[in-house]
Amino acid sequence: MYNCSWKVVDLQAECKKLKLSYAGKKSDLVKRLDNYTKDAQPAETGALSDSVKSQDELIDVEVLVENHDFNQEDEEEEMVQNEYGKRVKASYIKFEEFLNLEAAVARLEESPFCGKSCPKLAYILLHQDDDTASIWYNSTEHDHTSEKYSSGINEVTKKQIEVLYKSFVNTATRIRLALRDRSEPYLPKKFESDPNLPNDLYIPGIVIPTNLQINNYLNNTLRPKLQGRTGKNKFSYGDLSSWIEANSIVPDNDHEPFVIDSLIHYNEKYPSLRLKAIYNYEFKPEILIADGAEAITNGFINAFNYKSIDEFNLVMCWAHVHRAIDTRTKSIDESLRSQIRTDINLIQLSPNNGWYEGFSVNIPSTDNGLESINGEIKLIHTLRTRLSVNAFLSNLENMLRHWSKYTLKEKIFVGSVSFSQQSWKLASSFLNSGNALIKKIGNSENFILLDKSDSILLNVDYVNSRYKKLENDKKINFDKLISFQSASKRVNLNTEDWSSSRFTCNFFFKNYYCSHIISLAVNQKLVVMPLKYNQKAIAPKAKSGRPAKAKACLVRQ
Known part of the structure; x- marks a missing residue:
């Protein structure tokens, strides 16, 4: 009946049913069950006959109750x-x-x-x-009253939620999905046989919270913290005075901001008054980039005591000019549109009475840098919310600290102009061309640079812009005058710092340097031309006639 084809588990179950020992190997279990079957077969036959005889008989069966006395073996x-x-x-x-x-x-x-x-x-x-x-x-009952139960979001997850929120992942669903990408050490596999690829975003300790938990943390903790609404609801003048006193000590770290001087005052003009008292300097800027906004212009006039718009330079951002041109010329043919834009770009480079490139020296043509700083303040530090005073001061410290560290590598401030190698080469070519002409205007430091071939119109009337006197000259017409104006360049030479000289060529208006300034500075002995840019020939000039053949080696030539 029993053989080795049975499973060990089934054999052990049979042994338990017959109250036999179920320890040992499979062969031992089979042998034990076979022996028991042989011994019990006659008894079963007799029991079967007895059961057949007593089908109509009811027998009492003892009900076994599990005993839990201490003396039991279990x-x-x-x-x-x-x-x-x-x-x-x-x-x-x-x-x-x-x-x-x-x-x-x-x-x-x-x-x-x-x-x-x-x-x-x-x-x-x-x-x-x-x-x-x-x-x-x-038999002792469970007791978990003294155990600490961790609920809510752990600290590691909270820090990641704050980082994601400041990176504009600001909804509960998007935050939860971003946390899920950071919770697994390996990237998900498409097939089981694929290798385990490490997850670069993995951060140990992240526990994925529910959307309800994320929303509660954002509304009750994180946003009030970033907006300065935690703790005291109001920031008093006494708190401001304490903050100023705590930040008035000059720190050892060069990148840590501190307070130079302070006074709580209601007058908006007070900062300029303090600058004058400390540095003997009246803060009154002469250039305004308002992009045509009348409200900003009027505020600038009132803040710095200007009487009219003619007392300062009102600069228009050239990027905004291009956008306005593109908006107004959308319905025009594309070829004509590009010509209009080219003409307007030429107007920028022409010295007219309105706006032109060079209208305000050392001022950028666009205010993209200012808008970039403004965007960084809104997007990273204030998150486009109106902050309380204490939150604003905290954000102000962080902004100044970051901007100070930017100047180490990312955004290095340049104190002087760096001339390119090509400019030095062009300057050397101009001086050694044999066609260079340099004229000085009177006793001033103004010079005119041009080629000798273009000197036909060079006279006192042209230099002093008396163009009407040139009308009687039959050799001169309007086109020649315009071409000559492009060919001749005027330099205002700075003898103390030649690199800061001003020039009237288009390249200088865009880059604040050009090869003509180098040419004039070398000519006036304000700077020495490096040897690597000197284009004079080292070998002697070749003699006329047929060149002689090379002679034998070691023979005196």
Whole structure:
């Protein structure tokens, strides 16, 4: 009946059913069951005949009730401490029996673990007769009142939520998806056979919260913290005075901001008054880039006591001019549109009475840099919200600290003009061309540079812009005058710092330097031309006639 084709588990189950020992190998189990079957077969036959005879008979069956007395073999006793610290008896009750130790350990690992302070205990009992084992629990009830329960969002996840929120990932769903990308150490695999690729975004300790938890943290903690609405609702003048006093000490770190001087005052003109008192300098800027905004212009006039718009330079951002041109010329043919834009760009480079490139020296043509700084303030530091005074001061410190560190590598301030190698080469070519002509205007430091071939119109009337006197000259017409104006360049030479001289060529208006300034500075001996840019020939000039053939080696030539 029983053979080796049976599974070990089935054989052991049969042994348990017949109350036989189920320890040993498969062959031992088969042999044990076969012997039991042979011995019990006659008795079963007799029992079967008796049962047939007594089909009409009812027999009382004893009901077995599990006994939990301390003297049972399935219970043991141990001395444990109660809640008052006194030792009392505690009984251990058998929970389950297993075929081996590994099965018992696996069963315990599947069970939920309790804290260290819980008095509920368990142990594994190894039986002496065979390899079986059993799990026993004590009769003490669970007690988790003293355990700490962690709820809400942990600190690692909170820091990542703040970083994501400042990076404009500001909705609960988007934050949760971004946290999920950072919670796994490996990238998701498409197939099981794919290798494990490390996740560069992985941050240990992230626990994915629910959308409700994220929204509660954003509304109740993070946004009030960033907007300065935590703690005291109002920031008083006393608090401002304390903040100023705490930040008035000059720090050792060059990138840490500090307060130079302060006074709580209602007059908006007070900063300029303090600058005059400290540095003996009246802060009154002469250039305004308002992009045509009348409100900004009027505020500038009122703030710095200007009487009219003619007392300062009102600069228009050239990028805004291009945008306005593109908006107004959308309905025009593309070829004609490009011609209009080219003509307007030429107007920028022409010295007229209105706007032109060079209208305000050392002032950028566009205000993209200012708008970039303004955008950085709104996007990174204030998050486009109106902050309270204390939050603004905290953000102001961070902004100044970051901007100071930018000057180390990212945004280095340049104090002088750096001339390119090409400019030095062009200057050397101009001086050594044999066609260069330099004229000085009177006793001033103004010079005119041009080629000798273009000097036909060079006279006092032209230099002093008396163009009407040139009308009688038959050799001169309007086109020649315009071409000559493009060919001749005027330089206002600065003898103390030649690199800061001013010039009237288009390249200088865009780059604040040009080769003509180098040519004039070298000619006036304000700077020495480096040898690597000197284009004079080292070899002597070749003689006329047929060149002689090379003679034999080591023969005096």
